[in-house]
Amino acid sequence: MSTFIPIKTAEQLATYVPQLGPLQVRNPHICDMKEDVLYHIALGNKTHDLKDMFKDVKFVCFGGSPNRMQSFAKYMIKVLNYKLPAGQDLCDIAHGSDRYVLYKVGPVLSVSHGMGSPSLSIIFHEIYKLVHHAGCSDVVFFRIGTSGGLGLEPGSVVITDEAVDGLLRPYMEVATLGMLLQHPSRLTQEVAQELLSMADPENDFTTIIGKTMSTLDFYEGQARLDGAFCDYTEEDKMAFLKRIHNRGICNIEMESLCFAASCYRAGIKSAVVCVTLLDRLKGDQISTPHDVLEEWQKRPQRLIAAYIKKHLGIE
Ligand SMILES: O=P(O)(O)O[C@H]1O[C@H](CO)[C@@H](O)[C@H]1O
Numbered sequence: 001m002s003t004f005i006p007i008k009t010a011e012q013l014a015t016y017v018p019q020l021g022p023l024q025v026r027n028p029h030i031c032d033m034k035e036d037v038l039y040h041i042a043l044g045n046k047t048h049d050l051k052d053m054f055k056d057v058k059f060v061c062f063g064g065s066p067n068r069m070q071s072f073a074k075y076m077i078k079v080l081n082y083k084l085p086a087g088q089d090l091c092d093i094a095h096g097s098d099r100y101v102l103y104k105v106g107p108v109l110s111v112s113h114g115m116g117s118p119s120l121s122i123i124f125h126e127i128y129k130l131v132h133h134a135g136c137s138d139v140v141f142f143r144i145g146t147s148g149g150l151g152l153e154p155g156s157v158v159i160t161d162e163a164v165d166g167l168l169r170p171y172m173e174v175a176t177l178g179m180l181l182q183h184p185s186r187l188t189q190e191v192a193q194e195l196l197s198m199a200d201p202e203n204d205f206t207t208i209i210g211k212t213m214s215t216l217d218f219y220e221g222q223a224r225l226d227g228a229f230c231d232y233t234e235e236d237k238m239a240f241l242k243r244i245h246n247r248g249i250c251n252i253e254m255e256s257l258c259f260a261a262s263c264y265r266a267g268i269k270s271a272v273v274c275v276t277l278l279d280r281l282k283g284d285q286i287s288t289p290h291d292v293l294e295e296w297q298k299r300p301q302r303l304i305a306a307y308i309k310k311h312l313g314i315e
C-alpha cells in the first residue's frame with residue numbers, strides 16, 4: 001500500500017484551540033453512540049453515573065507505574081487534607097480491569113499509563129472521554145514520570161517545554177487508515193513556567209525546563225548498550241547522545257510525545273515533569289538503591305502537588 005504524509009496546515013492547527021467551558025471530545029461519533037464503554041478502566045456512561053462520580057475533577061495526573069500513582073493519591077489526601085467518606089478507604093476505581101489504576105482524591109485523578117505511547121494513548125482516550133462525560137471544565141493534565149538525564153546530576157527534575165521523537169521531530173507520527181498523520185506535540189508553556197517558578201530554592205537538586213526526547217523503546221531506542229540486542233558501538237552511542245544533548249535534549253523517556261500531542265489535540269492544558277534516574281552520558285544501568293529511587297520519584301509529585309494546592313487556593 002502506498003502512503004502519503006499529510007502535514008497539518010496552519011489553518012488546521014488553528015482548530016487546536018484551548019477548550020473553554022465543559023470539555024468536549026473532538027469526535028462527532030461519540031454523541032451518536034448509545035453507550036460508551038471505557039473498557040480498560042471498567043467504566044461506562046450507561047453503567048456508571050460519571051457526572052456524579054467525576055464532575056468536580058480539575059487535575060488529572062498520569063504516571064507509568066500503578067504503585068506510584070497510588071502513592072501519589074495517598075500523598076494528595078495528605079496535601080489537600082482530604083477526608084475520605086466515612087468508612088471508606090482509598091480505592092482503585094478501575095479495579096474491574098487490571099490494565100490501569102485510577103484513584104480520585106477530590107478534584108484530583110491519579111491514573112497509571114503503563115510504559116510507552118501505545119499504552120498511554122489507550123488510557124488517554126478513555127480518561128479524556130471520562131472527563132467529557134462527567135462535564136468537567138478547565139481541566140489540567142500532568143505526566144509525573146521518570147527519565148534518563150543528559151549531563152544532569154541524577155535526581156534532577158526536568159519540566160518539559162518541548163517533546164520530540166527519536167528523530168528530534170516535535171510531532172507524533174501515527175499510522176491511521178494507511179496514512180501517516182503527524183500530530184504536533186505542544187505543551188502549555190505558561191504551566192511549565194509556573195511550575196518552574198514554584199520549585200523550592202532550598203531543594204538540594206536542580207529543577208530545569210528543557211526538551212525531552214520520547215522514544216519507542218528503553219534499550220536500543222535510547223542508545224543503550226545493555227539490551228538483548230545492540231548493533232552499534234559505544235562510540236556510536238556516545239556520538240548520538242552528545243549530539244542530541246548539544247541540540248538541547250535534557251532527558252529521555254517514553255511517553256511525553258504522545259502525552260503532549262494528545263493534550264494539544266484535545267485542547268487541554270498540560271505539563272510533563274520527570275525526575276532523572278541516571279546521567280546517560282555516564283552509563284546505561286539504573287543501579288541506584290530502590291529507596292533512593294523512591295525518594296527521587298516524589299520530587300515531581302511534590303511540584304505538581306504545590307501547583308494543585310496553589311490553584312485550589314490552599315495555603
Ligand atoms: O516512570 P514512567 O512514568 O513509567 O516513565 C519512564 O519509565 C519507563 C521505563 O522504565 C518508561 O515508561 C519511561 O517513560
Ligand SMILES: O=c1cc[nH]c(=O)[nH]1
Pocket residue numbers: 146147148149218222252253254277
Ligand atoms: O533511562 C531511562 C530512565 C527512565 N525511563 C526511561 O525511559 N529511560
